[in-house]
Amino acid sequence: MPASPAWPPKSLPRLFVRAPLGAGARVELDAGQANYLGNVMRLGAGAEVLLFDDSSGEWLARISEAAKKRMTLSVERRTRGPETVPDVWLAFAPVKRAQTDWLVEKATELGAARLIPVITQRTVTERVKLERLEAIAIEAAEQCGRTRLPEIIEPVTLKQLLAGRNPERRVYFADETGGEPVVNAFMPGPALILTGPEGGFTEEERELIREAPNAVPVSLGPRILRAETAALAALAVFMASAGDWTN
Ligand code: SAM
Numbered sequence: 001m002p003a004s005p006a007w008p009p010k011s012l013p014r015l016f017v018r019a020p021l022g023a024g025a026r027v028e029l030d031a032g033q034a035n036y037l038g039n040v041m042r043l044g045a046g047a048e049v050l051l052f053d054d055s056s057g058e059w060l061a062r063i064s065e066a067a068k069k070r071m072t073l074s075v076e077r078r079t080r081g082p083e084t085v086p087d088v089w090l091a092f093a094p095v096k097r098a099q100t101d102w103l104v105e106k107a108t109e110l111g112a113a114r115l116i117p118v119i120t121q122r123t124v125t126e127r128v129k130l131e132r133l134e135a136i137a138i139e140a141a142e143q144c145g146r147t148r149l150p151e152i153i154e155p156v157t158l159k160q161l162l163a164g165r166n167p168e169r170r171v172y173f174a175d176e177t178g179g180e181p182v183v184n185a186f187m188p189g190p191a192l193i194l195t196g197p198e199g200g201f202t203e204e205e206r207e208l209i210r211e212a213p214n215a216v217p218v219s220l221g222p223r224i225l226r227a228e229t230a231a232l233a234a235l236a237v238f239m240a241s242a243g244d245w246t247n
Contacts (some may be wrong), residue, residue: 014145025074054148059075060077082148086111089114090193091194092117104136108141119158120157120202146175161210165192166190168214170191171219172186176220185218193238194235220233220234
């Protein structure tokens with residue numbers, strides 16, 4: 001049986017654009033996006049592309065002008081309304097760059113609404129390049145079909161995170177020393193999943209979190225997971241039990 005041809009790809013390319021979208025709008029792509037559509041995807045005038053702007057859903061657009069480093073698209077019609085993302089924030093202690101990049105990519109695919117790097121006593125990587133993380137989240141959203149981007153905020157300390165939170169937002173704190181089994185832990189309502197650094201939380205931090213109103217220690221099973229695995233495992237269980245995987 002002949003292999004199915006890999007080219008052209010079956011789905012339309014999807015791009016995030018900063019311009020507000022609406023029927024009849026004209027959108028100028030930046031050089032990187034024009035290069036992607038023209039040289040990588042080999043698309044020219046007349047080709048269809050899907051666009052999203054993080055607020056108005058997804059739109060079908062057509063390439064109206066294609067030059068070497070420039071491309072203009074005309075927006076035709078809305079293909080999907082803005083998605084409703086479950087109200088779950090993921091606060092994670094940043095790890096090494098490659099692992100943090102991976103975490104941001106996967107958390108975007110899983111549907112986190114907000115990503116918060118948290119500085120803890122044992123956090124080793126305190127420098128986080130937000131622009132880089134935003135670019136990773138945009139690429140993941142383009143690929144997985146999200147129409148909204150996760151909000152990625154500047155790093156905060158653990159104390160700031162706990163003090164600045166509306167106490168109605170439950171903190172599900174991944175605690176490798178024990179807690180509620182994660183499959184039963186998540187309840188309806190705004191959620192904040194909190195995971196620690198490679199060295200774990202200190203006893204002092206563990207106490208601080210446990211004393212915070214509406215904080216629930218959760219266990220992710222009998223094995224010690226790497227920090228980024230723990231964050232994504234908890235987020236996946238949230239989506240399966242209290243998020244939007246059953247919709
Ligand atoms: N303190 C540990 C040690 O050095 O043995 C390891 C910390 S673990 C690599 C990093 C973070 O992942 C922890 O702070 C916790 O938030 C989360 N984590 C890992 N395994 C877990 C489990 N089985 N249950 C709950 N949380 C876990």
